[in-house]
Amino acid sequence: MSLISLEGVHKYYGDYHALRGIDLKIAQGEFFSLLGPSGCGKTTLLRTIAGFEDVTDGILKIDGRDMRRVPANHRPTNMVFQSYAIFPHLSVAENVGFGLRRDPRSRAEKVRAVGEALEMVGLAGYGERRAHALSGGQRQRVALARSLILKPKVLLLDEPLSALDKKMREQMQVELIKLQREVGITFILVTHDQEEALVMSDRIAVMFEGAIGQLGDPESLYRRPNSRRVAGFIGMMNFLDGRVGSAGPTIAVDVRGLGRAEVPAEQAPGGVAEGDVTIGIRPETLSILFEGEQSERRVVDGVVDEVVYYGDMTYYDVRVDGLDQPLNISMKNLIGRPVLDVGTPTRIAWDERSLVLLDR
Numbered sequence: 531m532s533l534i535s536l537e538g539v540h541k542y543y544g545d546y547h548a549l550r551g552i553d554l555k556i557a558q559g560e561f562f563s564l565l566g567p568s569g570c571g572k573t574t575l576l577r578t579i580a581g582f583e584d585v586t587d588g589i590l591k592i593d594g595r596d597m598r599r600v601p602a603n604h605r606p607t608n609m610v611f612q613s614y615a616i617f618p619h620l621s622v623a624e625n626v627g628f629g630l631r632r633d634p635r636s637r638a639e640k641v642r643a644v645g646e647a648l649e650m651v652g653l654a655g656y657g658e659r660r661a662h663a664l665s666g667g668q669r670q671r672v673a674l675a676r677s678l679i680l681k682p683k684v685l686l687l688d689e690p691l692s693a694l695d696k697k698m699r700e701q702m703q704v705e706l707i708k709l710q711r712e713v714g715i716t717f718i719l720v721t722h723d724q725e726e727a728l729v730m731s732d733r734i735a736v737m738f739e740g741a742i743g744q745l746g747d748p749e750s751l752y753r754r755p756n757s758r759r760v761a762g763f764i765g766m767m768n769f770l771d772g773r774v775g776s777a778g779p780t781i782a783v784d785v786r787g788l789g790r791a792e793v794p795a796e797q798a799p800g801g802v803a804e805g806d807v808t809i810g811i812r813p814e815t816l817s818i819l820f821e822g823e824q825s826e827r828r829v830v831d832g833v834v835d836e837v838v839y840y841g842d843m844t845y846y847d848v849r850v851d852g853l854d855q856p857l858n859i860s861m862k863n864l865i866g867r868p869v870l871d872v873g874t875p876t877r878i879a880w881d882e883r884s885l886v887l888l889d890r
């Protein structure tokens with residue numbers, strides 16, 4: 531049975547239709563992310579699950595129980611906020627134990643619970659520190675410990691890492707995954723950072739304008755986006771014009787600039803009809819053929835138009851006859867492989883298996 535289930539959930543703020551028929555089931559122990567551009571409704575959906583917003587229409591159940599008229603503080607959920615609202619004048623231990631104020635357990639038991647929670651988030655021994663003397667990452671851990679100590683069934687995280695610098699954010703991502711596996715609590719994360727969602731989640735719902743555009747595990751979202759919008763939001767993608775000649779178990783498609791291709795139907799996850807389509811190709815599935823290299827794959831000629839060097843990778847824009855936009859190609863930098871200059875004539879290898887057929 532799913533821990534959280536939403537059926538036809540709508541939310542209006544006055545006339546504004548913020549959630550437009552959300553159907554979603556989230557399992558016990560899942561790391562689930564809500565991903566989407568600013569204003570798509572992900573925070574609204576999270577706050578609806580938490581009970582800070584009511585459902586205008588539809589059904590929300592947690593643990594089999596209808597949540598209508600169940601206030602936030604009586605739900606088995608706990609929210610960790612973006613602006614880690616910890617009390618600077620209290621000690622770390624006092625902050626973490628804050629939610630146990632009215633708990634009937636003895637003082638000794640509470641002290642033990644605080645110690646356990648601090649240990650979980652890697653802050654054992656920090657209990658006596660004043661909260662204001664902590665780094666951003668440490669404060670975020672205190673906020674987490676403060677939620678975990680309440681033993682919620684579901685932890686709701688609203689952009690919890692957005693205030694941290696890149697290195698710290700990446701470190702905390704790994705720690706959060708480990709922590710979630712250890713405690714086995716369902717995590718629902720709101721993020722607009724696609725990389726964060728891909729790294730951390732078991733499954734992701736990609737949202738646009740109050741609705742779910744696609745729901746899936748990170749790999750299927752990346753490899754088989756069901757629309758141009760999803761494809762453009764997750765990772766880099768080249769979009770080419772194409773024309774479908776016949777659509778059956780394999781789809782015959784004419785890809786402008788590249789040529790004819792036969793594509794298995796599973797590479798059109800959104801479905802496809804005869805006529806004009808958009809074709810997606812990820813930059814890392816195209817490769818530049820360097821001096822003397824041969825390829826079994828299809829090959830097309832081009833000229834290097836732009837080069838961006840990233841240390842481990844180089845990103846090339848390569849002009850190809852018949853295409854309005856250059857192709858974006860990412861190449862791993864290997865020893866003995868030169869970085870090409872702008873203007874270098876080159877050949878590009880591509881593969882029918884990496885084409886994705888998308889709506890226009």
Ligand SMILES: Nc1ncnc2c1ncn2[C@@H]1O[C@H](COP(=O)(O)OP(=O)(O)OP(=O)(O)O)[C@@H](O)[C@H]1O
Binds near residue numbers: 548566567569
């Ligand atoms: N209390 C409110 N009253 C009226 N409109 C609201 C309210 N809260 C949110 N909205 C609107 O609902 C839409 C969805 O907002 P929401 O905060 O859920 O988006 P989001 O996807 O979380 O975006 P962001 O990443 O910018 O936080 C927005 O257009 C927002 O302006």
